[in-house]
Each structure stands twice: as structure tokens, then as C-alpha cells.
Amino acid sequence: xxxxxxxxxxxxxxxxxxxxxxxxxxxxxxxxxxxxxxxxxxxxxxxxxxxxxxxxxxxxxxxxxxxxxxxxxxxxxxxxxxxxxxxxxxxxxxxxxxxxxxxxxxxxxxxxxxxxxxxxxxxxxxxxxxxxxxxxxxxxxxxxxxxxxxxxxxxxxxxxxxxxxxxxxxxxxxxxxxxxxxxxxxxxxxxxxxxxxxxxxxxxxxxxxxxxxxxxxxxxxxxxxxxxxxxxxxxxxxxxxxxxxxxxxxxxxxxxxxxxxxxxxxxxxxxxxxxxxxxxxxxxxxxxxxxxxxxxxxxxxxxxxxxxxxxxxxxxxxxxxxxxxxxx
Ligand code: PBG
Numbered sequence: 491x492x493x494x495x496x497x498x499x500x501x502x503x504x505x506x507x508x509x510x511x512x513x514x515x516x517x518x519x520x521x522x523x524x525x526x527x528x529x530x531x532x533x534x535x536x537x538x539x540x541x542x543x544x545x546x547x548x549x550x551x552x553x554x555x556x557x558x559x560x561x562x563x564x565x566x567x568x569x570x571x572x573x574x575x576x577x578x579x580x581x582x583x584x585x586x587x588x589x590x591x592x593x594x595x596x597x598x599x600x601x602x603x604x605x606x607x608x609x610x611x612x613x614x615x616x617x618x619x620x621x622x623x624x625x626x627x628x629x630x631x632x633x634x635x636x637x638x639x640x641x642x643x644x645x646x647x648x649x650x651x652x653x654x655x656x657x658x659x660x661x662x663x664x665x666x667x668x669x670x671x672x673x674x675x676x677x678x679x680x681x682x683x684x685x686x687x688x689x690x691x692x693x694x695x696x697x698x699x700x701x702x703x704x705x706x707x708x709x710x711x712x713x714x715x716x717x718x719x720x721x722x723x724x725x726x727x728x729x730x731x732x733x734x735x736x737x738x739x740x741x742x743x744x745x746x747x748x749x750x751x752x753x754x755x756x757x758x759x760x761x762x763x764x765x766x767x768x769x770x771x772x773x774x775x776x777x778x779x780x781x782x783x784x785x786x787x788x789x790x791x792x793x794x795x796x797x798x799x800x801x802x803x804x805x806x807x808x809x810x811x812x813x814x815x816x817x818x
Pocket of ligand 1: 657
């Protein structure tokens with residue numbers, strides 16, 4: 491055949507393919523989410539998240555150290571609180587001697603070079619299982635919630651958090667938290683805004699991990715509708731940029747790769763994507779059934795999130811993927 495173009499010429503050799511590769515995947519691009527609980531020498535399995543556990547502080551530190559040694563620069567911490575510490579106002583969330591503050595202090599002391607991303611939202615502390623305060627009517631109260639979120643962020647900053655990550659989707663919380671941090675002298679603590687966060691069934695396993703599913707209703711009055719369009723994505727991202735966010739986020743990742751691309755193309759802030767618990771669970775289930783090759787599927791999946799435009803990825807695969815990347 492007399493073909494003018496033969497793209498296969500450039501795929502002939504591994505060196506050529508390596509030379510032309512446009513998307514990199516490295517441990518330095520991962521943030522490893524971890525669940526911590528009270529106690530010692532305790533590791534609890536989480537149904538639907540094989541390989542991920544709730545760790546007591548001592549084991550969490552060991553585990554995080556292992557990830558850091560493999561080149562993972564940051565962990566995202568979530569507290570798994572005993573149910574008797576949860577109440578309607580989430581008051582344990584601004585306790586400077588509570589589990590989360592103690593964990594943050596210990597991490598900063600033991601692993602000072604590991605960046606700490608800490609979650610701001612009411613759900614791990616709330617007896618209602620919502621990210622905000624719930625009124626008698628069932629309505630999620632915005633401004634009253636934001637006041638609590640600021641207190642929560644300040645507690646985390648005092649304990650040593652590097653990056654405050656509000657995952658609650660209340661209006662105006664990025665500006666309020668930025669202002670609160672600045673007034674308290676924490677102008678160097680960064681804010682990673684969960685700017686585009688959908689109401690998603692992919693969060694199921696995470697809610698089992700924290701026993702934090704909503705007691706009634708759903709999260710659709712604050713998290714975004716997945717059938718919404720790009721204008722809402724632009725609006726939410728713009729608002730968080732204007733309010734002082736240091737990072738934008740798209741969450742979940744895999745059903746929203748197009749959204750990652752849109753945010754990447756329109757904003758110049760660093761962008762992270764959250765490869766969430768349900769996405770992790772599906773790969774784990776298919777690979778343990780022998781339907782897919784886990785290692786190859788994970789690396790292909792994480793690369794697709796990078797190709798879509800994410801600078802960094804929050805992923806439960808971080809530790810294993812870092813190990814595989816090191817092995818080559
Ligand atoms: C809640 C929060 C959720 C996740 C992170 N923070 C769940 C939710 O919004 O209900 C989900 C993460 C995952 O599924 O891995 N503030």
C-alpha cells in the first residue's frame with residue numbers, strides 16, 4: 491500500500507514509545523487517604539475496601555512512613571470517630587484534644603516532611619451523617635455550618651495541618667476558612683477546595699469506613715448533580731478561586747474525566763482528582779475475581795486521570811502503585 495501516513499512507525503519500539511510519551515505517572519503525584527481511629531495496635535478492615543484499614547495512630551504512622559519512603563508526598567487524613575462522640579453540631583471537630591488534633595500533631599512530629607491534608611466537613615463528627623448542620627425541617631443550614639467549618643479548620647491548623655481540605659460543599663466556606671486562617675496567623679496553611687464534588691454513589695465504601703452515611707435524606711442539596719453541565723463546574727471552580735483556594739479538585743474521578751479536562755483548560759490553579767472509594771472497590775473486586783490484571787489496570791486508570799489533566803491524584807491505590815512504579 492502506498493500510504494502517506496503510517497502512525498504505527500512511531501509505535502514500533504519501546505524506546506520510541508517512551509520518547510513520545512506525553513503523560514507521566516509518579517509516586518510524587520499521589521496523595522494517600524487514610525482513616526485513623528482511637529487506640530493502639532489496631533487495624534480494622536473496611537468492607538468493600540480490601541487492603542485499606544482504619545488504623546490506630548501507631549500503625550497509621552508506620553503505614554504513612556512506608557508510603558512516604560516510596561515517594562508519596564502527602565496523606566489525606568480522615569478520623570473514624572466512635573459513635574458516642576458524634577452529635578448534631580459535630581462538636582468533637584473543634585476539640586484541640588480530640589482524636590484528630592492529636593493524630594495531626596503526632597504525624598507532624600514523627601513525619602515532619604510528609605504533607606498533611608486534613609478533611610473539613612461535619613460528617614465524620616455528625617450524628618446526622620451530613621456534611622452540615624441539619625435543621626428540624628431536614629434542611630442543611632449553610633451559614634451556621636460555615637462558622638463551624640472555620641473552627642474546625644483552625645483546630646487542624648493549630649495541630650499542624652499543611653493543607654486544609656474542605657469537602658463539605660457549603661457556599662462561601664473557602665473564603666471564610668481562608669479569612670479565619672489568615673486572621674489567626676496561618677497564612678501559610680494552604681486550602682485544597684473540593685470545588686467540583688458530585689452527589690455520587692461512588693462514595694459508598696467510604697461511608698462504611700467512617701460509619702458516616704446520612705441518617706435521613708441525601709446530599710443532593712449541597713453536592714452537585716452529575717447530570718448538570720459544565721457551566722456549574724465553571725461557576726463552582728471560579729468561586730473557589732476568587733475566595734482564595736490554592737488547589738481545585740474534581741471528585742469522583744473516573745466518571746468525570748471530561749470535567750477534569752474542562753477545569754484544567756480554564757483555570758491555572760493546581761488541580762487534583764479524587765479517585766474515590768467506589769472506584770477503588772470496583773477494581774479490587776474485578777481483580778480478586780481474576781477478571782482483570784490489577785497492577786496493569788491500576789496503572790492504566792491512574793494514568794488516564796493524569797492524561798485528563800489532573801496534577802495530583804488522591805487514591806487508595808497510592809501505596810501499591812508507588813511500589814509498582816518503583817519496581818518498573
Ligand atoms: C464527606 C466526604 C466523602 C468523601 C470524602 N469526604 C463522602 C461524602 O461526601 O459523602 C468520599 C471519599 C471516597 O469515597 O473515597 N465529607
